[in-house]
Amino acid sequence: MLPIIDTHTHLGTSKFSGVTTTESDLLESMERNGVGTSLVMPQPTLENIRDVHAKIAELTLKHPGRFYGIASLDPWIDEEPYVEELEMCVNELGFVAVKLHPMGHNISPLSDRCTKIYESARRLRIPIIVHTGLGTPFSLPSLLIEPARKFPDVTFIVAHAGFAIYTDEAVVAAKACENLILEPSWCQTYTIQKMINAIGHQRLIMGSDHVTNLPVELTKYRSIGLSESQLDDIFHHNAKRIFNIQS
Numbered sequence: 471m472l473p474i475i476d477t478h479t480h481l482g483t484s485k486f487s488g489v490t491t492t493e494s495d496l497l498e499s500m501e502r503n504g505v506g507t508s509l510v511m512p513q514p515t516l517e518n519i520r521d522v523h524a525k526i527a528e529l530t531l532k533h534p535g536r537f538y539g540i541a542s543l544d545p546w547i548d549e550e551p552y553v554e555e556l557e558m559c560v561n562e563l564g565f566v567a568v569k570l571h572p573m574g575h576n577i578s579p580l581s582d583r584c585t586k587i588y589e590s591a592r593r594l595r596i597p598i599i600v601h602t603g604l605g606t607p608f609s610l611p612s613l614l615i616e617p618a619r620k621f622p623d624v625t626f627i628v629a630h631a632g633f634a635i636y637t638d639e640a641v642v643a644a645k646a647c648e649n650l651i652l653e654p655s656w657c658q659t660y661t662i663q664k665m666i667n668a669i670g671h672q673r674l675i676m677g678s679d680h681v682t683n684l685p686v687e688l689t690k691y692r693s694i695g696l697s698e699s700q701l702d703d704i705f706h707h708n709a710k711r712i713f714n715i716q717s
């Protein structure tokens with residue numbers, strides 16, 4: 471089996487769940503569950519986001535190949551400082567994606583304020599991870615159809631694939647737009663099979679979201695009769711391709 475890539479982890483304290491995740495929490499959980507590489511993003515947070523980005527960058531330097539950063543900036547920030555910080559994260563700190571959190575950032579993906587995220591992602595050739603599920607209406611998966619059609623060369627990752635309750639909607643959106651990728655953390659086991667039937671396993675990636683949820687997510691994929699090569703794609707190859715990472 472190839473080293474597993476966890477595409478959705480956080481560093482810091484979530485303003486919603488109150489959960490704090492530290493460097494050693496991440497490392498221990500990766501060790502325990504056979505994860506080789508984790509992609510790390512800030513939480514929806516009250517902390518200063520530049521400080522969190524700096525801490526994530528420190529982590530990636532300390533453990534090369536084991537961690538890659540994902541930037542998460544408030545789209546309500548004006549275009550110039552937003553783009554400046556994102557470009558710094560990608561070009562200088564080696565971050566591999568940008569996050570849009572419609573609930574945490576309190577914004578619809580259809581807002582004009584989000585155009586700078588899509589344009590920057592296209593220019594920087596990075597995928598956009600968008601939180602979906604909790605926090606509707608802004609977190610409805612169908613709201614990604616329009617930006618995905620406007621930016622067909624940008625990859626949009628539907629984080630939590632609708633969070634169980636809107637999973638069918640996430641599948642409909644993914645069927646409508648080939649540049650949507652599903653990351654089904656927190657979804658029911660049988661819906662993962664449904665996603666694979668609808669769009670193919672090459673468009674699924676594994677994300678844990680919380681360290682204690684990592685073994686649960688891995689077990690979900692291992693419980694639905696997937697072949698070793700399908701598991702290798704979902705756990706390793708797909709993430710490597712989509713985030714353009716080396717390890």
Ligand SMILES: [Zn+2]
Pocket residue numbers: 478480679
């Ligand atoms: Zn998350």
